[in-house]
Amino acid sequence: MSNTHKVTFVDAGAPVEVPTGSTLTEAAHQCGVDINQPCGGQGRCGRCVVKIQSGEIRRRSTLRLTNSDVEDGYALACQAIVETDVEVYVPPQEKIQRRLVTDLTARKVTVPEGYDPQAHQTLQRYCLSIDPPTMDDQTDDWSRLQRALRQETGLERIEISLHLLQQIGTILREGGWQVTAIVDTNQGDSEYPASVIALYPIHFPSDKPLWGCAIDIGTTTVTVWLTDLLTGQVRAQSAEYNQQIHHGEDVISRIIYDSKDHNHGILQNLVLETINNLVEKACLRAKAKPEEIYKATVAGNSTMIHLLLNIPAANIRLSPFITTINHLPKFKAAAMGLRLHPEASVVILPSVASYVGADITAGAYSSGIALTDKTTLFMDVGTNGEMVLGSKDWMVTCACSAGPAFEGAGVLDGMRATKGAIEEVWINSQTHEPSIRVIGGGKPRGICGSGLISLLGEMFTAGVVDKSGNVNTNLDTSRVRSGDHEGEYVLAWADETSHGKDIVITHVDIDNLLRAKAAIFAGYMVLAESVGVSLSSIEQFLIGGSFGQYINVEKAIEIGLLPDMPWENFQFLGNTAVLGAYEALLNWQVNEKINQIANQMTYIELSADNKFYDAFMSALFLPHTDLTLFPSVAKQKASQ
Numbered sequence: 001m002s003n004t005h006k007v008t009f010v011d012a013g014a015p016v017e018v019p020t021g022s023t024l025t026e027a028a029h030q031c032g033v034d035i036n037q038p039c040g041g042q043g044r045c046g047r048c049v050v051k052i053q054s055g056e057i058r059r060r061s062t063l064r065l066t067n068s069d070v071e072d073g074y075a076l077a078c079q080a081i082v083e084t085d086v087e088v089y090v091p092p093q094e095k096i097q098r099r100l101v102t103d104l105t106a107r108k109v110t111v112p113e114g115y116d117p118q119a120h121q122t123l124q125r126y127c128l129s130i131d132p133p134t135m136d137d138q139t140d141d142w143s144r145l146q147r148a149l150r151q152e153t154g155l156e157r158i159e160i161s162l163h164l165l166q167q168i169g170t171i172l173r174e175g176g177w178q179v180t181a182i183v184d185t186n187q188g189d190s191e192y193p194a195s196v197i198a199l200y201p202i203h204f205p206s207d208k209p210l211w212g213c214a215i216d217i218g219t220t221t222v223t224v225w226l227t228d229l230l231t232g233q234v235r236a237q238s239a240e241y242n243q244q245i246h247h248g249e250d251v252i253s254r255i256i257y258d259s260k261d262h263n264h265g266i267l268q269n270l271v272l273e274t275i276n277n278l279v280e281k282a283c284l285r286a287k288a289k290p291e292e293i294y295k296a297t298v299a300g301n302s303t304m305i306h307l308l309l310n311i312p313a314a315n316i317r318l319s320p321f322i323t324t325i326n327h328l329p330k331f332k333a334a335a336m337g338l339r340l341h342p343e344a345s346v347v348i349l350p351s352v353a354s355y356v357g358a359d360i361t362a363g364a365y366s367s368g369i370a371l372t373d374k375t376t377l378f379m380d381v382g383t384n385g386e387m388v389l390g391s392k393d394w395m396v397t398c399a400c401s402a403g404p405a406f407e408g409a410g411v412l413d414g415m416r417a418t419k420g421a422i423e424e425v426w427i428n429s430q431t432h433e434p435s436i437r438v439i440g441g442g443k444p445r446g447i448c449g450s451g452l453i454s455l456l457g458e459m460f461t462a463g464v465v466d467k468s469g470n471v472n473t474n475l476d477t478s479r480v481r482s483g484d485h486e487g488e489y490v491l492a493w494a495d496e497t498s499h500g501k502d503i504v505i506t507h508v509d510i511d512n513l514l515r516a517k518a519a520i521f522a523g524y525m526v527l528a529e530s531v532g533v534s535l536s537s538i539e540q541f542l543i544g545g546s547f548g549q550y551i552n553v554e555k556a557i558e559i560g561l562l563p564d565m566p567w568e569n570f571q572f573l574g575n576t577a578v579l580g581a582y583e584a585l586l587n588w589q590v591n592e593k594i595n596q597i598a599n600q601m602t603y604i605e606l607s608a609d610n611k612f613y614d615a616f617m618s619a620l621f622l623p624h625t626d627l628t629l630f631p632s633v634a635k636q637k638a639s640q
């Protein structure tokens with residue numbers, strides 16, 4: 001028996017030779033064929049489907065395939081082990097819809113009150129008139145420049161890179177000793193001396209913008225705010241899907257992908273490309289140049305930060321879940337692969353733990369939880385339910401691996417909130433017929449997170465599912481049927497959809513959603529218990545993350561995703577991470593405060609906590625086993 005096999009991808013040129021036991025995704029990688037792997041190759045998402053035209057493969061998992069798919073030769077590429085020579089057809093890969101254009105995501109940003117670039121900004125621009133050397137004053141160029149800077153700024157310790165040192169002799173003379181220096185004073189950070197970032201042989205006009213940018217690296221979306229540091233105004237915003245998304249929709253999938261030998265470094269390149277493209281886009285809009293950006297602040301979860309720096313992230317998902325680094329030193333843009341000014345200072349905001357990253361510390365600042373007297377719960381809705389409970393005096397934090405179900409992954413017809421996604425559902429409790437609202441109008445293609453919350457709430461209210469999430473297949477409607485994976489509900493018939501297939505929610509999907517919401521709710525419970533407060537004593541609930549803005553609070557309470565409290569106590573804040581990064585970009589004291597927040601937070605590791613497991617099991621019901629926690633839902637049910 002041969003130890004290698006030929007894998008031919010239809011329309012992809014020459015076959016590749018792979019060792020027995022390789023997966024089809026490995027063969028595809030070798031052949032340069034693109035196959036989306038939203039779950040990072042774990043067999044969970046079902047999006048890497050290919051068709052075997054000839055030859056034999058072994059299917060490690062068929063969880064996301066129907067029996068007839070398997071009979072027709074379909075397989076999950078990540079789960080298909082090559083056993084003979086095979087010929088494989090890869091269906092056209094679903095392109096990620098790009099709805100996240102700036103105009104749709106741009107938000108109004110108010111410059112913090114009292115912003116004073118002289119007092120708050122570490123990046124300064126100085127127009128210098130330097131005494132030229134003479135036979136009587138033979139001070140060297142660098143000392144001469146330092147002397148002028150000291151006179152202008154009062155700074156004592158000033159450094160310069162070798163690269164710039166190689167150029168200053170020319171620049172000083174070319175400018176006739178009239179130069180503009182861009183200096184990072186590093187104020188508030190005694191570890192670093194001030195450093196000259198750039199030197200130009202000209203005096204810049206005083207109204208020329210001084211550029212910096214705030215970057216948030218989300219698992220799903222990357223956002224860049226290009227800011228004039230002289231006025232504090234955000235002059236352009238750009239946002240786009242993180243290009244890593246093809247290799248995993250959640251952090252665990254990305255870590256798994258990155259940990260495979262032949263993949264190491266790929267995710268770093270993809271996120272750098274995403275950021276660099278966004279910077280370029282923002283610059284085009286603001287008539288700036290990337291090389292004129294001298295400072296950046298970065299927020300992002302711990303995995304995103306590790307991948308950005310190409311630091312192996314594997315230990316983040318292995319017990320006892322330790323990051324390589326939480327408090328990062330400053331970097332120069334060029335050393336990181338960022339296309340800004342090569343010497344630009346890049347500040348990466350601090351993380352607390354593997355699953356409480358710089359997105360949360362930045363968000364804890366910008367949401368105001370770290371400044372309020374009120375007992376507050378702050379949550380960033382994303383693939384991990386990361387949350388902070390506290391006030392200005394104390395904060396506890398945890399992250400529960402909710403998985404990406406509410407982002408549409410792990411759900412058969414789940415999709416992102418883009419055109420064609422069902423975002424709101426109503427079910428008639430007599431006929432069980434649904435009405436739907438679709439993003440962008442037209443025929444639906446799938447269901448996004450807010451649609452799933454709405455759908456689950458309506459199914460529960462209309463009696464399509466019971467409190468355990470089981471579909472009631474005895475209902476007198478063709479919408480409910482027994483599918484390949486137990487009971488399912490048809491939300492749209494094939495002739496009503498854009499892809500000509502029924503859109504359904506299956507028992508497996510409901511199970512995934514219940515687990516996700518139970519993990520999040522158990523997180524609230526454990527945090528609250530850990531400090532001896534009850535959920536009902538929480539005075540405000542702040543929700544960050546762009547997905548949060550579209551959540552229907554009523555439905556989210558109905559299914560037990562949000563605690564039962566007056567609706568006015570919920571506030572949706574949008575992207576709190578980029579806002580925190582922006583505020584830190586403007587003010588070194590904010591940067592310091594975010595570092596204090598990171599040190600002040602007490603992290604609770606839930607995987608080692610039995611209380612979490614108990615709370616999770618109790619929350620696996622709609623809305624919860626303990627209905628006293630959901631008085632408004634209990635009242636509504638009793639009146640039905």
Ligand code: FES
Pocket residue numbers: 036037038039040041042043044045046047048064076077078079
């Ligand atoms: S099932 Fe294969 S990548 Fe998700």
